[in-house]
Amino acid sequence: MRSVAIVGAGQTRHARRRKDVTQVALAREAVTSALQDAGLTMDDIDSVVVCSGPVLFAAVNQPEKWLVDAIGARLKPVVRVTSGGGTGLAGALAAVNQIRGGFAERVLVVAYDKLSEGALQYSISTLYDPFWGREFAVGIMGFAAAYWRARMDSLGHTEEAAAMVSVKNHRNALLNPYAHVKKEVSVEDVMNSRPLCWPIKLLDVPPISDGACAVVLSSEDAAKASADPAWIRGIAYYSEAENAANRSMIQSEPLTIAAQRVYKQAGITNPRRQCDVVEVQEPYTCFELSYYEGLGLCPPGGAADLISSGATLIDGDIPVNPSGGCMGANPIGATALIRLAEVAQQVRGRAGNHQIPDARVGLMQAGGGWANLRGVAVVASTKG
Amino acid sequence: MTDGLLTGIDQPQVLETTLSLPYTLTTGRAAGTFLAELGNKRILGSRCDKCARVMTPPQDYCSRCGSASETFVHMPERGTVTAVTRTDRAILALVQLDGSDSGFLHRLAPDSHHAAVGARVRAVWADTPSQSMLDLDCFALDDTGGHAGSAIEVGEVAVVAELAYSLTLHYKHAYGPHYGRLFDELATHRRILGSLCPSCRNVLVPPREFCDACFVRTAQYVDVADTGILQAFSVIHMEFVGQTRKPPYVYAEIVLDGSATRLIHTIAGFDVTTAAERLQIGMPVRAVWKDRADCHGTLDDIDYFEIVTGSERGD
Ligand SMILES: [Zn+2]
Ligand SMILES: [Zn+2]
Numbered sequence: 122m123r124s125v126a127i128v129g130a131g132q133t134r135h136a137r138r139r140k141d142v143t144q145v146a147l148a149r150e151a152v153t154s155a156l157q158d159a160g161l162t163m164d165d166i167d168s169v170v171v172c173s174g175p176v177l178f179a180a181v182n183q184p185e186k187w188l189v190d191a192i193g194a195r196l197k198p199v200v201r202v203t204s205g206g207g208t209g210l211a212g213a214l215a216a217v218n219q220i221r222g223g224f225a226e227r228v229l230v231v232a233y234d235k236l237s238e239g240a241l242q243y244s245i246s247t248l249y250d251p252f253w254g255r256e257f258a259v260g261i262m263g264f265a266a267a268y269w270r271a272r273m274d275s276l277g278h279t280e281e282a283a284a285m286v287s288v289k290n291h292r293n294a295l296l297n298p299y300a301h302v303k304k305e306v307s308v309e310d311v312m313n314s315r316p317l318c319w320p321i322k323l324l325d326v327p328p329i330s331d332g333a334c335a336v337v338l339s340s341e342d343a344a345k346a347s348a349d350p351a352w353i354r355g356i357a358y359y360s361e362a363e364n365a366a367n368r369s370m371i372q373s374e375p376l377t378i379a380a381q382r383v384y385k386q387a388g389i390t391n392p393r394r395q396c397d398v399v400e401v402q403e404p405y406t407c408f409e410l411s412y413y414e415g416l417g418l419c420p421p422g423g424a425a426d427l428i429s430s431g432a433t434l435i436d437g438d439i440p441v442n443p444s445g446g447c448m449g450a451n452p453i454g455a456t457a458l459i460r461l462a463e464v465a466q467q468v469r470g471r472a473g474n475h476q477i478p479d480a481r482v483g484l485m486q487a488g489g490g491w492a493n494l495r496g497v498a499v500v501a502s503t504k505g
Numbered sequence: 506m507t508d509g510l511l512t513g514i515d516q517p518q519v520l521e522t523t524l525s526l527p528y529t530l531t532t533g534r535a536a537g538t539f540l541a542e543l544g545n546k547r548i549l550g551s552r553c554d555k556c557a558r559v560m561t562p563p564q565d566y567c568s569r570c571g572s573a574s575e576t577f578v579h580m581p582e583r584g585t586v587t588a589v590t591r592t593d594r595a596i597l598a599l600v601q602l603d604g605s606d607s608g609f610l611h612r613l614a615p616d617s618h619h620a621a622v623g624a625r626v627r628a629v630w631a632d633t634p635s636q637s638m639l640d641l642d643c644f645a646l647d648d649t650g651g652h653a654g655s656a657i658e659v660g661e662v663a664v665v666a667e668l669a670y671s672l673t674l675h676y677k678h679a680y681g682p683h684y685g686r687l688f689d690e691l692a693t694h695r696r697i698l699g700s701l702c703p704s705c706r707n708v709l710v711p712p713r714e715f716c717d718a719c720f721v722r723t724a725q726y727v728d729v730a731d732t733g734i735l736q737a738f739s740v741i742h743m744e745f746v747g748q749t750r751k752p753p754y755v756y757a758e759i760v761l762d763g764s765a766t767r768l769i770h771t772i773a774g775f776d777v778t779t780a781a782e783r784l785q786i787g788m789p790v791r792a793v794w795k796d797r798a799d800c801h802g803t804l805d806d807i808d809y810f811e812i813v814t815g816s817e818r819g820d
Contacts, residue, residue: 139531140531140666140667141531142531142533143531143532143533143536143565144531145533145565145566146533146565149566149573163571177524177526177672179528179530180526180528180530180670180672190564190566190567190568190571191565191566191571192566192571193566193570193571193572194571195568195569195571235531237529237531238528238529238530238531239526239527239528240526240527240528240745240746240747241745242743242745242746242747242748243524243526243745243746243747243748244526246747247524249769251520251522251676251678252520252678252680252684252688252711252803252804253684253711253769253804254769254804256749256803256804256805257749257756257769257770257771257804258769259741259743259745259748259756260745262739262743263739263741263756264739264756264758264769266739266740266756267737267738267739267756267757267758268737268758269739270737270738270739270786271736271737271786274786315742316740316742317742317743318739318740318741318742318743318756319739319740319742319780319781320739320781321739362717362718363717364709364717364766364767365716365717365718365766366702366705366707366708366709366716366717366718366765366766367707367765368766368767370736370737370758
């Protein structure tokens with residue numbers, strides 16, 4: 122299989138509301154930054170993958186059409202990929218496959234959402250079957266809170282453990298120039314914050330953001346021009362049946378399958394020891410706890426101990442979300458690609474103030490829904 | 506109950522739903538300035554500093570070369586029709602203003618019945634500005650001849666930065682045989698149906714054509730109890746646009762006795778402020794049905810699920 126590398130990445134200034142830019146101008150800002158980071162121009166790009174969330178978020182259907190002008194992609198292949206919170210990773214996988222298949226040498230992936238334009242929870246509630254369940258839907262928050270509560274019983278994912286995730290990620294976001302939520306919080310602050318969908322409380326929840334991210338992926342030949350490519354050592358994205366019988370809502374089977382496949386591709390047998398840095402997409406704090414187990418950083422039921430031990434702090438032995446994760450900024454359609462861009466910049470030594478020293482292997486995870494759609498990727502400073 | 510059975514074959518039965526979504530759109534520099542200038546009875550275009558393409562309405566980025574370097578220009582109010590069509594509400598045309606490289610989609614004056622490609626037109630302004638495209642009321646036929654000169658550069662002018670917008674979307678979802686039967690039984694007999702997978706022997710609610718896990722055709726309908734087990738719950742305190750009930754209330758996922766799938770509903774009939782302590786995962790619950798007169802063949806025919814008394818921890 123042809124090797125593929127990330128040779129450039131860029132993000133916008135994220136904000137609760139970017140009044141100064143349209144949706145497409147937001148996307149362009151990230152593209153400009155990624156091309157600059159890669160030392161390339163649009164002339165070097167063979168193909169473009171556009172990623173954004175459900176169109177009801179911002180009332181523009183088929184936005185990739187509008188993006189063509191804004192990023193100078195006229196007469197190039199342009200497709201849009203969307204998959205909930207995992208959108209950006211699903212788009213990156215499409216780009217990787219375009220390169221592996223020989224269709225393109227360099228692919229630009231641009232992912233964005235301008236969530237300030239519309240009614241977020243209402244839009245997300247339309248993901249549910251109109252006959253069966255939509256009338257009770259509370260975005261995915263009601264649902265996520267319900268199964269977090271169930272995990273408390275079976276896996277010990279306590280409110281305090283989740284609060285520690287919030288404390289850690291908020292603190293890390295202080296180091297990230299792209300994060301727009303910059304405040305230190307304590308476990309007590311989180312525990313005492315207003316319940317939204319109990320047990321999920323205000324400080325368990327990331328902000329709603331306008332923002333974009335772009336990444337340039339390159340074939341092995343084309344990556345020779347790059348001084349510091351981040352090699353994709355494994356990437357996968359899996360799903361499960363939404364309403365099948367006896368569905369396990371306690372562990373995400375798609376996450377386990379994706380992780381096993383990616384570890385096999387990347388030659389990883391002990392992720393906690395072999396990975397230097399991890400970025401996960403945590404729509405709420407409780408998700409990060411579950412990912413520790415799904416990614417094999419600890420055994421099932423071990424997440425609360427792992428966060429309490431300090432191992433996932435920025436100076437711990439397995440730092441998770443040194444960027445602050447979604448707590449710093451959460452433009453949903455871009456969030457997964459931001460996680461990929463962050464680990465790529467880490468292994469390229471370009472992560473700035475939240476750089477993990479000598480990071481060589483980065484692990485990232487993203488997905489849509491509670492457990493339905495899950496993807497994993499490993500990037501490294503060497504081709505392997 | 507709707508007129509007749511939802512499974513009726515004479516006429517497909519549909520669930521009518523409406524989504525009403527509010528938006529605050531960010532116009533960006535070009536569209537925002539264009540709208541502000543329409544209010545001043547001036548048509549704005551943009552000229553690419555790199556390739557000189559002139560676009561009306563103005564764009565933030567050149568559609569030819571992708572450059573972000575655009576100079577705003579005031580366009581002449583006269584142009585030529587390059588395409589025309591008639592709808593039941595208006596005569597629509599693409600108007601290429603003099604000096605512009607792009608067509609401007611707008612309506613023609615109601616009396617422009619004989620308008621054809623090549624016709625000359627001029628802008629007609631609305632009497633009262635509304636901060637929308639219709640500040641330019643329409644284009645009217647104009648045979649005064651001659652071209653109106655070229656674009657004039659403008660400096661920075663006021664911008665309309667945000668626009669309130671809304672989408673109201675009406676849908677008609679066809680019940681199909683399985684949902685039709687399910688909701689017919691629910692409304693007329695207070696019976697909940699599932700379908701049995703002949704391979705894994707699981708009963709799937711709502712009933713469906715195929716088992717999602719085995720992907721084999723389901724064999725038969727099976728009655729499912731209106732009692733079940735609380736599999737997961739949360740307590741909703743948050744309010745949001747489009748919400749169907751008033752917080753606080755319980756979001757519940759219930760596995761009905763005899764089935765192997767999740768039903769989303771609510772638990773009530775007790776002091777909801779004590780839900781976090783009182784509800785336990787695995788506790789038995791039972792449907793409380795609405796009065797028959799209030800049943801319409803939806804999940805809402807079940808008013809809520811109640812805790813089966815005697816089941817609580819410590820009882
Ligand atoms: Zn140009
Ligand atoms: Zn089956």
